Amino acid sequence: MSTENNSELQYITVPEFSKSLGIHEATAYRYIKRGLISNIKNIKGHIYIHIDEIEKTKEKANLNPVDDRNSYLTTYEVFEVLKKDGLCIRGISWIQKKVSSGLIKRYMKFKNKLYIHKEEIKTLKDYYFEHYNSNIPSQKIEDYYTINELSLELGISKKQIHKYIYENKINAFKFLHAKGSIFFLKSHLSLIKEKIGYIDKYNPKEFLSIQELISQLEKHKIHVNDSSIRYLIYRKRIPNYVMHLNKYYFHKNELSQFLNYFSKKGNYGHTTHTETREQKQEKEKKQKQEKNKPTTNFLTVKQASEKLQAPPIWLRGLLKDYFPNSKKVPASGGYHWLVSKTDIDNFQKEYYYNHKTRMLHLIDHYDLNTLRSISGFTFDKLRLDIKKGLLTGAIKINNRLFIPIQNANKYLESLQYVLDTVYDTHKALEDLLKHYNNHPPSSDFIKTSSFYKKWVEIKINSSNARPFSLRGYILNFINLYDKMLSNFHGEIWTVSDAKIELFLSNRSLSNELKKIFVQFLTYCDNQNGINREKKYLYYYAKKESIYSEKKIYSFEIYHQYYTHVQNIEMHITHATTCRYYANMWAYTTILLTNNWRGIDIVHEFPSIELDSIRADKLSWFKTNKLTMEESQSIINQLYIKLRNAVANKVSVLYNFYVSPNLIESLAHSLVISELHKRNIQNHTALPESSLILGTFFFGKKIVSARVSGKDQHLNFFNPSPQLKDFDCLVMNRSTMTYLFYSILEEDGEDADLALEITKNTRSHKNSDTTAIYIQAKNKDGSINRVSVNLLNRGMFGWLYNYILLRLKEDIQNGQTxxxxxxxxxxxxxxxxxxxxxxxxxxxxxxxxxxxxxxxxxxxxxxxxxxxxxxxxxxxxxxxxxxxxxxxxxxxxxxxxxxxxxxxxxxxxxxxxxxxxxxxxxxxxxxxxxxxxxxxxxxxxxxxxxxxxxxxxxxxxxxxxxxxxxxxxxxxxxxxxxxxxxxxx
Structure with missing residues (x-):
């Protein structure tokens, strides 16, 4: 323990003070800030605390140990006891509230931990059974229905059950241990049915509702409305009906009675036997003439609905507001509507029927629900951004908001972050220097600090890490620096092995920090010629991810990916309206023909020059496609620009290939992605250097990328939902595996050749690394032959052909x-x-x-x-x-x-x-x-x-x-x- 010799009073450092109390150093500084520690001195920039403050702080901060530990329980131990005794409470929060409310008298706090005397358990039980148990008929959960079970039992929706609860027709119970859940006593089922008007004899297959009855009558040319049926019930003309859930239902056997009744009335269009044949023909002739008279520029509702590809009943609801020139004309049994062709043409220019939502939609617009699905934002955020003017052009129709697709895309892109400010080694070293200046070392740690700064600088300057990873390294270096300042009071090479091992056993030190510390310790020992008795090596097994077992896509799924990206006609339509879709199309195609790492693809792929092709705007693709010649010219560009692309992880030059089958797909997707990028630059302040696959990036200060795509990217696989389980690493491994086996089959099981070629496509430094990625399969054919052209890398000429011929001859042993x-x-x-x-x-x-x-x-x-x-x-x-x-x-x-x-x-x-x-x-x-x-x-x-x-x-x-x-x-x-x- 160090002391201040120039003073009569004894002072200790903050770390020593913290150790004496068994608290963290940060907690000691917090006590100083709160005024719990008063007798302190600042000597040469360091805080010293008087030793008398140790006992005082124990009293003030409740740090004295519990006198009789056996008589007290922690809140969690109390909770376990109550739970075992049958109390249904929700965690320790209920117990803490009872302490706060004053119900519990005998409790203590030690190191901010709550201890409750065992005798108070009886107090808690008495309170619980007095206030909670009396309202709950049974404590057994099996005596209750959940809301889902009751919904199935009664055949009604959960929404309707909530409505009945609100109307006090159904009693619901809540248990403290089941947060947010409501339960219904099974023994109350008959009472519930009685209150809501549930009839057991009702069977939807045997009974008709009023609307279903009207539909059946219309089939017999009897046109009546809801009021007519209710009038008959009121006048007791139809006695055989039931009331189920406050709605009228009629047995199907009653249909003949309705037909007879309305036949006798005679004014509902039902043909009777009293009408002569001549009268009937004359009547039909007049109706036909009347019907054909105004129909030159009109369509019936049925014809109009077929043209609009929408249900007739939906169209009838829109006639008044969207088809103003519609006419009501007489017809047999009543009347029918005729829809103006002009109105239909005008309607089709602006609106369409969405079969998915079964609602009216504006052409070239997203409704708010669609935009929510694409963006991942909540309705409240979208509405707020509309109000703020961030999301412009919103139109309200029938209480629904529609946003132009172009405006929506601009809005989404404005929220994307691009690599406009790069976090590089220079910025990283600036952050480190700033931290060093704010946390100077003690006089006995200056040399170690100097060594550490030099060692970290070497590490950072030799790193090829992307910004996000680089920032992670910096935080680790800063964290370790702070830990060493707090734990070591002397140069690190003078510290004993016992203290080193004590430091490494610290649970607050992460595995990664321990690994870095061991590396630094070795560096310091080497620099100072220290030869320790013990050599420290630190290794830890990283947590395995869900893809740790060398997962690859089955050949069937892989081949579906391969064919999916080639459906140019389908993808162009969606890609031109959504940058996420276009980027995912390009990204997937690249992964299918190259083994590049996903992070390198999104960072390294260059912008496309469009001077050599006809496409200059997205609308061009509505009626046009790139020719093979134009597609190849795009690939030529990529080849030249990516000639010196480096695999960031291993600093090896990448090899860029494009399978012949994928040339057109890749060219179309990249050109469309480039046009999207240019459109964004025209209406936002994005820099010219923003990346063509920019939708994969996220983050503001430190930009990173989701290499397996965001939710918006996965819409690319909507036509084939089985492909939505997309993962970049699995795709890499699959491409390498199928390339390996396709080469193996082409070259007579020569695994060395296959492994070498596969290694080259991945830009690995050695074949052992490549072998890790390849999923081994049995020779008996458990992996199917890959029919895609993975091996065609563009060599040609008579000499190349002859070499392949000689290799082929060796495989075909049967050749004479x-x-x-x-x-x-x-x-x-x-x-x-x-x-x-x-x-x-x-x-x-x-x-x-x-x-x-x-x-x-x-x-x-x-x-x-x-x-x-x-x-x-x-x-x-x-x-x-x-x-x-x-x-x-x-x-x-x-x-x-x-x-x-x-x-x-x-x-x-x-x-x-x-x-x-x-x-x-x-x-x-x-x-x-x-x-x-x-x-x-x-x-x-x-x-x-x-x-x-x-x-x-x-x-x-x-x-x-x-x-x-x-x-x-x-x-x-x-x-x-x-x-x-x-x-x-």
């Missing part, structure tokens, strides 16, 4: 030597030179070089060929061109060439066309302008090689895809320009 020879001949024929006059020698030389490479591959042992294939698939055989592989890397056969387009050992990838076409244009300009034959001959050779490369790409991918790189018309123009300059 003759069949194998025929296959090779067929391949050679496909690459044989076409005898063109001017290119004959050039093509013959190319053909000779290709044959030499084919012979080399043909005689290569299959195991060596597999090893070579692994390296090619995993980009371990780089060429001078970034978008291609070299078969003989690192032993380049054409070192004198600047490019690889003319080399027979070059295996191009699809995106090589971008650079190749740029090179083609450069060579064209060179041929036109050079004066030297040597340069013309050299460039002619290179140009014709690029032309052959383009032709091979057309064979591999089709004209539309190659057109997106170089329109064939432009290629023809280039050849026309240079043909006179070619020198071979």
């Amino acid at each position: 030597i003759e069949e194998r020879t025929d296959t090779i001949k067929e391949l050679r024929n496909s690459i044989s030179p076409i005898e063109l006059e001017k290119w004959a020698i050039f093509l013959q030389n190319i053909h000779t070089n290709k044959n030499r490479v084919i012979d080399e591959i043909k005689h290569l042992p299959i195991e060596e060929l597999k090893t070579l294939a692994i390296k090619l698939f995993t980009n371990q055989m780089p060429s001078k061109e970034k978008t291609g592989q070299c078969l003989v890397y690192p032993n380049c056969k054409r070192k004198n060439l600047k490019t690889c387009y003319s080399c027979e050992y070059f295996i191009p990838e699809k995106m090589v066309l971008i650079e190749a076409i740029s090179e083609l244009k450069r060579l064209t300009s060179s041929l036109e302008n050079t004066k030297y034959d040597a340069i013309r001959k050299r460039d002619s050779f290179f140009l014709l090689n690029i032309i052959l490369l383009i032709d091979e790409a057309i064979k591999a991918f089709g004209i539309d895809v190659v057109n997106s790189f170089l329109p064939l018309k432009e290629k023809t123009i280039i050849l026309e320009k240079v043909k006179q300059h070619l020198l071979l």
Whole structure:
């Protein structure tokens, strides 16, 4: 215990004072603030407390121990005793209230914990049975109906039961231990039925209500109303009826009696036998003429309802307000309505019948309920924001609010936070420095503090964490710093092992902080040359999530995701009206064709340039779609922009691929997402750098992302509800697993090849990491063959085709030597030179070089060929061109060439066309302008090689895809320009 030597009185530090009382340091500071501790001194910025304050504070703060602990119980122990004795009370709050009210006299507080004397339990029991038990007929819960059970028993709604309770027709009981629940005594059932007018003999299958009776009479051309039926009951003309729940019901056998009665009346349209045939025909003729007279520009209610796709009864309710030109015309048995065609056309321009809500809706508007579902906000918040003017354009129709979809989307986007201010390492270090300055160390901890600051700075500067994770690290570092200041009073490398172990056993220290502390302790010991007897290692098992068991989607579900994103026609309609929908469409498609981490997708995917396509606004998609050429041009953009994208977690370059089946889906979804983003920037202050998949972000100061989507995103799966169980990690694992097994099947169970290729797509540093993500399945076929094209990564050309052929031959063991020879001949024929006059020698030389490479591959042992294939698939055989592989890397056969387009050992990838076409244009300009034959001959050779490369790409991918790189018309123009300059 430290003392202040310059004073006669003895003082101790706040940590020492807290330890003496057995309280937390923060509690001691709170006592000082409240004035419970008065004798304190501030010496050199540190607070010291007189030792006499220990006893005084015990008295003031009720910190003295309970004298006779055995005679007292905690409130929870009292609750357990009362509960065991049959009292139905709700937790300890009821007991605490009785202490506060003064009912309990003998109680004590120690360290803010309440203790009650055992003798007071009798007081609580007496009070309970006096005030509560007398009102409850039975304590047994099985003697009661819940409201759900009573609703089923009586066949009425819970809302109706609440109404009966309000009208005092039903007695309900409440138990203290069942918060918010009401119960109904089973023995009161007959009394309840009597009070509400329930008739046991009533059967809905045998009885008709008044409205049902009217409907039955209309089928017999008898048109009456509710008042007519009630009048008959009042006049006792219909004696056989029952009153059930205060409503009239008639037995179905009584229907004939009603028909006879109204037939005798004669003025309800029921055909009688007294009417002659001639009279009947004349009457029908007049009715027909009258009916056809005004119908040129009108439709019957039934015809109008069919046109509007709405029920007739719903339409009749709107005639007065929405169809002002409607007419009532005479008809057999009464009259009917005719609806003006003009009114119908005007109605369809503004309104429609919503089959889901069965209500009137405004076109291009959300009703408040729909907006609530999309936004996740309450009705009260939405109404308040309408009142504040944040949600504009609201229209009130029939007491229902409608908001224009465009305004609603603007409102939703205005509440989204984007990465306008990035929380980076610079800001993180500023926060740390600010905290250090506000919490200076004691004189005997200065060196440790200095080491800690330096160590943390190294950690932060080497971190690639996203803002949200980075902020979490900072809070951990700050928390540990404060804990060390409170617990250590000397440099940390001088602290004994016993104190280190005591600190690590502290329950208030989280597992993560213990792990960081052990790392820092090791750093300090190394810096000071300390060799402890004990080496500290701290490891803890993290809590397993619901997806910890390597869950993947079944092949059926995975394939449904794969086909769902390809339904372009369906998705365009929804995506153009909702940015969340468009973003989820793009995001899911990316996950199906790439193994990128979700957080990297939403951060790294770039904006789309729209200059090369026709789409310039969302409404364009109402009648148009992108062509394959336009779609490929979008993918080309992504390839160029994502060429240097880095996997944030492991700092490895990502590989961006797009499966051929998903090119159009991804292009449409990203273009629509880009247009949404631009629309938002036009009416909000979002920065130009805001991200294309911005709807996944949330948070204001520190922005994070929900990589498995928000509730609004999951609307993308509404057409297929079984897909709503969407999880980014499960999708990653599924894509890797099905890619792995599709490669395994293609390459004869060569698991090394499969694992290497899968590792490469995920940008893992080693295959062991990749293997963790892959869900193992039995070889007997328990995982279905993936029919989606996961392995097509864009390599093409005669050399690539021949390597695949050789690998395939090894798998097809049943193939004969003759069949194998025929296959090779067929391949050679496909690459044989076409005898063109001017290119004959050039093509013959190319053909000779290709044959030499084919012979080399043909005689290569299959195991060596597999090893070579692994390296090619995993980009371990780089060429001078970034978008291609070299078969003989690192032993380049054409070192004198600047490019690889003319080399027979070059295996191009699809995106090589971008650079190749740029090179083609450069060579064209060179041929036109050079004066030297040597340069013309050299460039002619290179140009014709690029032309052959383009032709091979057309064979591999089709004209539309190659057109997106170089329109064939432009290629023809280039050849026309240079043909006179070619020198071979």
